[in-house]
Each structure stands twice: as structure tokens, then as C-alpha cells.
Amino acid sequence: MDHHSTSKTPVTLLGLGDMGTALARAYLAAGHPLTVWNRTPGKAEALVREGARTADTAAGAVSVATGPVLLCLLDDASVDEVLAGAELNGKDLVNLTTGTPARARERARRSGERGARLLDGGIMAVPPMIGRPETGGYVFYSGDRELFERHREMLEVPAGAMFVGGDPGHAALYDVALLSAMTGMFAGIAHAFALVNEEKDLDRPRFARLLTDWLGAMAGSGLGMAAQLESGDYTEGVVSNLAMMTAGNRTLLDTAADQSVDPRLLTPYMELMRQRVAQGHGDEGLAGTVGLLGTG
Numbered sequence: 001m002d003h004h005s006t007s008k009t010p011v012t013l014l015g016l017g018d019m020g021t022a023l024a025r026a027y028l029a030a031g032h033p034l035t036v037w038n039r040t041p042g043k044a045e046a047l048v049r050e051g052a053r054t055a056d057t058a059a060g061a062v063s064v065a066t067g068p069v070l071l072c073l074l075d076d077a078s079v080d081e082v083l084a085g086a087e088l089n090g091k092d093l094v095n096l097t098t099g100t101p102a103r104a105r106e107r108a109r110r111s112g113e114r115g116a117r118l119l120d121g122g123i124m125a126v127p128p129m130i131g132r133p134e135t136g137g138y139v140f141y142s143g144d145r146e147l148f149e150r151h152r153e154m155l156e157v158p159a160g161a162m163f164v165g166g167d168p169g170h171a172a173l174y175d176v177a178l179l180s181a182m183t184g185m186f187a188g189i190a191h192a193f194a195l196v197n198e199e200k201d202l203d204r205p206r207f208a209r210l211l212t213d214w215l216g217a218m219a220g221s222g223l224g225m226a227a228q229l230e231s232g233d234y235t236e237g238v239v240s241n242l243a244m245m246t247a248g249n250r251t252l253l254d255t256a257a258d259q260s261v262d263p264r265l266l267t268p269y270m271e272l273m274r275q276r277v278a279q280g281h282g283d284e285g286l287a288g289t290v291g292l293l294g295t296g
């Protein structure tokens with residue numbers, strides 16, 4: 001690729017882990033001039049053969065950047081470390097590293113003080129979904145709206161782009177909220193497999209398909225919970241009430257004991273359900289457990 005023969009926005013990318021490399025390949029495939037940097041230099045070699053330029057240092061990559069600088073690093077600490085040594089004045093930064101909302105807000109403030117603009121992103125995709133729109137992967141963005149609109153076409157190259165507000169912390173908050181829900185789901189899947197795994201003649205693939213279908217059918221209950229949280233009426237549209245579910249939890253725990261499975265992944269949430277019923281809300285759905293989690 002001749003870097004001067006395209007009208008596509010030049011992209012600088014810091015970080016060539018699994019996700020960074022997938023992003024790099026998507027930009028190269030779409031014909032964007034691409035400069036990459038990675039702490040461990042060897043990871044850039046294949047991309048250079050595929051048309052990318054490489055920089056010796058992160059500060060060097062940022063200093064010659066004429067377009068947006070994307071960061072896809074391990075965590076907040078690595079982003080702050082990499083940005084600390086760079087001259088940011090006049091630069092457009094797009095952070096795609098998973099981090100906390102508080103650190104995103106602080107980074108946006110500090111970037112502004114250093115003359116840069118920052119858009120924060122949270123990637124809702126795994127590397128094989130990058131550059132493949134049919135997989136439905138997307139990235140939450142928040143912070144500088146003008147920056148988002150200006151670079152929207154470039155941002156949409158690896159995955160869909162969804163702007164969720166001017167608060168620079170909101171992309172991270174949405175990202176972490178969805179990842180947290182996913183973690184709870186993984187815990188449920190692990191418990192389910194623990195219950196059945198020692199059974200003779202278990203057809204694991206068949207069980208996995210049943211589990212996947214059931215979780216898919218139940219995931220929509222989040223919509224009902226949102227409606228209840230909006231209205232404040234936690235009995236609205238309830239199809240499975242807390243009193244019934246809490247009684248059913250006894251069966252879940254007894255079965256775990258019979259199968260010699262530690263129920264510790266389930267019991268914290270069961271305790272919240274029990275508390276809400278004890279407060280006299282057995283006719284509600286699960287929305288009342290949300291308020292019990294607040295620590296502020």
C-alpha cells in the first residue's frame with residue numbers, strides 16, 4: 001500500500017495484542033494508511049509486511065500522527081503510562097482499552113489540559129468479530145461528540161459505532177455493565193455444567209445447546225426489569241414472582257448438595273432474593289434486588 005495514494009484517514013494504533021492486531025488488519029483491509037506501535041516490537045512485523053508502518057516508540061508514533069491515535073492496550077494503567085511520555089497537543093485520541101468510567105473521565109480532563117481531544121470507547125466484540133459487520137460487533141463511544149462525528153467513517157471500519165453521550169465515562173460504564181452481566185452468565189454456565197458433568201453418558205454438546213437456548217429465552221427479561229425500574233412498580237407484568245422463585249431456590253440448593261456441587265456462585269444472589277421477600281415483596285419480579293446492591 002502506497003500511503004500517499006489514498007484519501008482514507010491515516011490511523012495510528014498503539015497496542016498490538018489480539019484485539020489491536022485485529023483492528024490493524026481491519027484498517028489495512030479498508031485501505032487506511034496505518035502506523036502501529038507495540039511495546040514488544042516483534043508483534044508489528046507481520047503487519048509491516050501487510051502494509052503498515054511502524055514506529056520505534058509510542059511518543060514517536062503520536063508525534064507524526066496526522067489522524068486519530070487509537071489505543072488498544074491491556075488496561076487503564078498501560079494507557080496512562082503510554083500517554084504520559086507523548087506530546088499530545090493538537091492530537092485526537094480514541095481509547096479502545098477496557099477501563100473504568102472514573103479513569104476515562106480523568107483521562108479526558110487531563111488530555112484536554114494537554115491540548116488533545118479524547119473519545120473513549122468500549123469494544124463489544126471479540127477479535128474474530130472485528131472487520132466482520134455480519135457478526136454484530138460494535139463499540140460504545142462517549143465524550144467528544146464532534147470528534148466522534150468527524151471520524152465516524154473511520155471508527156466504523158472495525159465494528160459498528162454507537163455514541164452513548166457526552167460524559168466520557170459512559171462508554172466505559174456501558175461496557176463494564178455488559179461485561180459484568182456476562183460474568184454472571186458465565187458463573188451460571190459453570191454451575192450448570194458442574195451439576196451435570198459427572199453424570200454417566202452425558203451428551204455435553206446437546207446439553208450445551210439446551211443451555212444456550214434457555215439463556216437466550218430468559219435474557220429478554222432484562223427488558224421487563226427496565227420497564228419496572230422506569231415505572232417504579234416492580235409488580236408490573238410479573239410472570240414469575242419472587243416468592244415462587246425463592247421457594248424454588250431451595251430445590252436448586254438441594255440438587256447442588258446431592259450432586260456434590262459447591263453452590264457459592266448462586267448463593268449471593270439467592271440471598272438478595274430472600275431479603276426482598278422478607279421485606280414483604282414476594283409478589284414482585286427481580287427489579288427490587290437492584291436497589292439492594294447499592295452501597296452508596
Ligand code: FVH
Pocket residue numbers: 015016017018019020021038039040043072073074075077078081082096097098099123124125126127
Ligand atoms: N480480546 C478480547 O476478547 C477482548 C474483547 C473486548 C475488548 N477487550 C479489551 O481490549 C483491550 C486489548 O485486549 P487484547 O485482547 O488486545 O489484549 P492482549 O492480547 O493481552 O494485549 C495487550 C496489549 O497491551 C500491551 N501492554 C500491556 N501493558 C503495557 C504497558 N505497560 N505499556 C505498553 N503496552 C502494554 C501489550 O503489549 P506487549 O505485551 O505485546 O508488549 C499488548 O499489545 C483490553 O483492554 C481488553 O480488555 C479485548
